[in-house]
Amino acid sequence: EPEVTQTPSHQVTQMGQEVILRCVPISNHLYFYWYRQILGQKVEFLVSFYNNEISEKSEIFDDQFSVERPDGSNFTLKIRSTKLEDSAMYFCASSSGQGVHSNQPQHFGDGTRLSIL
Amino acid sequence: AQSVTQLDSHVSVSEGTPVLLRCNYSSSYSPSLFWYVQHPNKGLQLLLKYTSAATLVKGINGFEAEFKKSETSFHLTKPSAHMSDAAEYFCVVSDQNFGNEKLTFGTGTRLTIIP
Numbered sequence: 001e002p003e004v005t006q007t008p009s010h011q012v013t014q015m016g017q018e019v020i021l022r023c024v025p026i027s028n029h030l031y032f033y034w035y036r037q038i039l040g041q042k043v044e045f046l047v048s049f050y051n052n053e054i055s056e057k058s059e060i061f062d063d064q065f066s067v068e069r070p071d072g073s074n075f076t077l078k079i080r081s082t083k084l085e086d087s088a089m090y091f092c093a094s095s096s097g098q099g100v101h102s103n104q105p106q107h108f109g110d111g112t113r114l115s116i117l
Numbered sequence: 118a119q120s121v122t123q124l125d126s127h128v129s130v131s132e133g134t135p136v137l138l139r140c141n142y143s144s145s146y147s148p149s150l151f152w153y154v155q156h157p158n159k160g161l162q163l164l165l166k167y168t169s170a171a172t173l174v175k176g177i178n179g180f181e182a183e184f185k186k187s188e189t190s191f192h193l194t195k196p197s198a199h200m201s202d203a204a205e206y207f208c209v210v211s212d213q214n215f216g217n218e219k220l221t222f223g224t225g226t227r228l229t230i231i232p
């Protein structure tokens with residue numbers, strides 16, 4: 001069964017440094033998402049992406065965050081200047097979403113654990 | 118705005134006994150509801166989904182959930198727990214129609230299976 005893959009599984013970065021989290025969505029999917037889960041808290045929506053542009057973003061997704069689909073397979077999340085509070089598990093998801101009533105759920109990767117020192 | 122409330126942060130059952138994980142939702146529209154499971158150090162796996170068709174939804178690994186509009190509930194059940202069911206379970210509601218929706222997660226219920 002096709003799956004969403006995320007790399008790296010664990011990223012350790014100094015505060016203030018830039019970090020890029022990578023995701024390869026399922027190949028025929030058109031809608032892409034990032035979520036995060038701070039340790040001990042609920043999973044939170046960050047951003048959705050379709051047709052090479054952001055569809056919706058949460059208040060968490062400020063100017064320090066950006067997303068990109070640089071080629072036909074990768075979907076990346078960049079944090080420009082990391083803060084301690086960015087430490088979390090980041091999940092990528094994708095869905096085929098072929099229309100309003102497509103009935104297609106989101107499929108998640110295993111996540112990248114980001115640790116800011 | 119959509120929201121879900123998972124009423125129990127931790128549930129423990131003995132192997133072979135029934136499982137009940139409770140979820141209540143709040144929605145301004147007809148919701149789409151899901152249960153996802155997260156095993157340790159793994160991603161979120163879809164167990165089942167409700168999409169305004171049958172109110173009793175069957176999922177993988179013997180789990181099922183019943184959508185009850187009058188009670189705004191979507192509880193997850195399994196007749197007989199297995200050791201491999203030990204994991205974190207999330208009740209999730211989608212904010213819009215399928216295709217480009219943002220998911221809103223509950224706080225999760227950790228299921229422990231007692232041998």
